[in-house]
Amino acid sequence: xxxxxxxxxxxxxxxxxxxxxxxxxxxxxxxxxxxxxxxxxxxxxxxxxxxxxxxxxxxxxxxxxxxxxxxxxxxxxxxxxxxxxxxxxxxxxxxxxxxxxxxxxxxxxxxxxxxxxxxxxxxxxxxxxxxxxxxxxxxxxxxxxxx
Numbered sequence: 806x807x808x809x810x811x812x813x814x815x816x817x818x819x820x821x822x823x824x825x826x827x828x829x830x831x832x833x834x835x836x837x838x839x840x841x842x843x844x845x846x847x848x849x850x851x852x853x854x855x856x857x858x859x860x861x862x863x864x865x866x867x868x869x870x871x872x873x874x875x876x877x878x879x880x881x882x883x884x885x886x887x888x889x890x891x892x893x894x895x896x897x898x899x900x901x902x903x904x905x906x907x908x909x910x911x912x913x914x915x916x917x918x919x920x921x922x923x924x925x926x927x928x929x930x931x932x933x934x935x936x937x938x939x940x941x942x943x944x945x946x947x948x949x950x951x952x
Contacts (some may be wrong), residue, residue: 807928817918824914830903834903835900842896851882859872
C-alpha cells in the first residue's frame with residue numbers, strides 16, 4: 806500500500822506556527838489587560854480612601870489647609886483614575902485585535918486541516934479502488950487459468 810503524503814504539509818505547518826504565535830500574543834495582551842484592570846481597581850480603592858479622609862476632615866475641626874490638601878490629593882487621584890480607564894480601554898481594544906488575529910489564524914489552520922482530510926479520504930478511496938482492481942484481476946486470472 807502506498808504512503809499518504811499531503812502536498813501542502815509545509816503550508817499547514819506554517820499555519821500551525823502562526824496560530825501558536827497568535828495564541829502567545831493573545832495571552833500576553835490578556836495578561837496586560839488584567840494588569841491594567843488591577844491597577845484601575847487599586848486606584849479606585851485609593852480614591853475611595855481619599856474621599857473618606859476628606860469627609861472625615863470636613864466633619865471634624867475645620868482645618869482649611871488639611872482640607873485643601875485632601876481635595877488636591879483627591880483631584881490628583883481622580884486624574885490618575887481617568888488616565889487608567891483610558892489605559893484599560895486601550896488594552897481591551899488591543900485584546901480584541903489579538904482575539905480577531907487568533908480567530909483568523911485558527912480558521913486558516915482548520916481550513917488546511919480540512920483540505921488534508923479531504924485529500925486523505927480521496928487517497929484512501931483511490932487505494933481501495935486499486936486494491937479492488939488488483940483483486941478482480943487476480944480472480945479473473947485464476948478463473949481464466951482454471952479452465
